[in-house]
Amino acid sequence: MKILILYYTQSKNTQKIASYMSEALNDFHEVDLCSIKQVQIEKISEYNCLFLGAPCHHSTLAKKMLKFMQNLPNLQNLPLVGFFTHSTAMPEVSEHYKKLYDEWAGNCQTAFETTAKDKNCNLIGTFHCQGSAIFPIELFIHSKIITDKEKWKDYKKELRTHPDESDQKKAQQFALRMVEAI
Numbered sequence: 001m002k003i004l005i006l007y008y009t010q011s012k013n014t015q016k017i018a019s020y021m022s023e024a025l026n027d028f029h030e031v032d033l034c035s036i037k038q039v040q041i042e043k044i045s046e047y048n049c050l051f052l053g054a055p056c057h058h059s060t061l062a063k064k065m066l067k068f069m070q071n072l073p074n075l076q077n078l079p080l081v082g083f084f085t086h087s088t089a090m091p092e093v094s095e096h097y098k099k100l101y102d103e104w105a106g107n108c109q110t111a112f113e114t115t116a117k118d119k120n121c122n123l124i125g126t127f128h129c130q131g132s133a134i135f136p137i138e139l140f141i142h143s144k145i146i147t148d149k150e151k152w153k154d155y156k157k158e159l160r161t162h163p164d165e166s167d168q169k170k171a172q173q174f175a176l177r178m179v180e181a182i
């Protein structure tokens with residue numbers, strides 16, 4: 001299969017996930033990996049599957065990715081796989097983190113669903129994991145979301161390790177599963 005993996009990144013977390021997925025798929029498929037800044041949009045129709053990845057910004061996908069997706073042509077039933085990184089904790093950890101995730105990262109999934117509908121493509125699945133945050137975002141999270149000093153200490157320590165080896169493995173298994181499903 002010919003697979004195109006496109007990503008937008010600011011601090012490389014999402015790029016890492018894109019590279020991990022590309023590595024996993026490369027053994028079995030023809031994979032092109034590139035930033036949305038470099039791709040020629042008209043070439044997308046040459047592929048059998050499109051992966052799109054971006055960081056979460058302000059509770060949804062980063063503006064550059066939203067704009068990129070708006071400018072896509074009709075994708076004529078092309079299978080689409082979405083992925084994103086975020087600094088909110090994973091929702092399955094606790095009910096409290098699920099609430100925070102829904103509030104601070106939940107719209108990323110919706111953005112992929114809307115694109116699939118608008119651009120006539122088939123959203124096969126979406127992957128997400130935590131990604132370390134740049135300093136001003138850490139400050140924001142501490143001042144507005146995880147305000148307790150002790151909790152913040154643990155949160156920050158954990159956040160700074162992502163994406164980690166487990167995220168890598170999960171991203172790679174996910175990518176293989178998605179392509180098998182097509």
Ligand SMILES: Cc1cc2nc3c(=O)[nH]c(=O)nc-3n(C[C@H](O)[C@H](O)[C@H](O)COP(=O)(O)O)c2cc1C
Binds near residue numbers: 009015055057105132
């Ligand atoms: C301007 C800005 C806004 C952000 N807003 C959110 C947010 O609303 N929710 C969240 O979970 N993470 C947020 N983050 C954290 C990023 O999603 C996270 O650090 C991500 O892994 C960065 O990916 P990148 O390294 O590919 O740019 C924000 C980061 C920036 C720079």
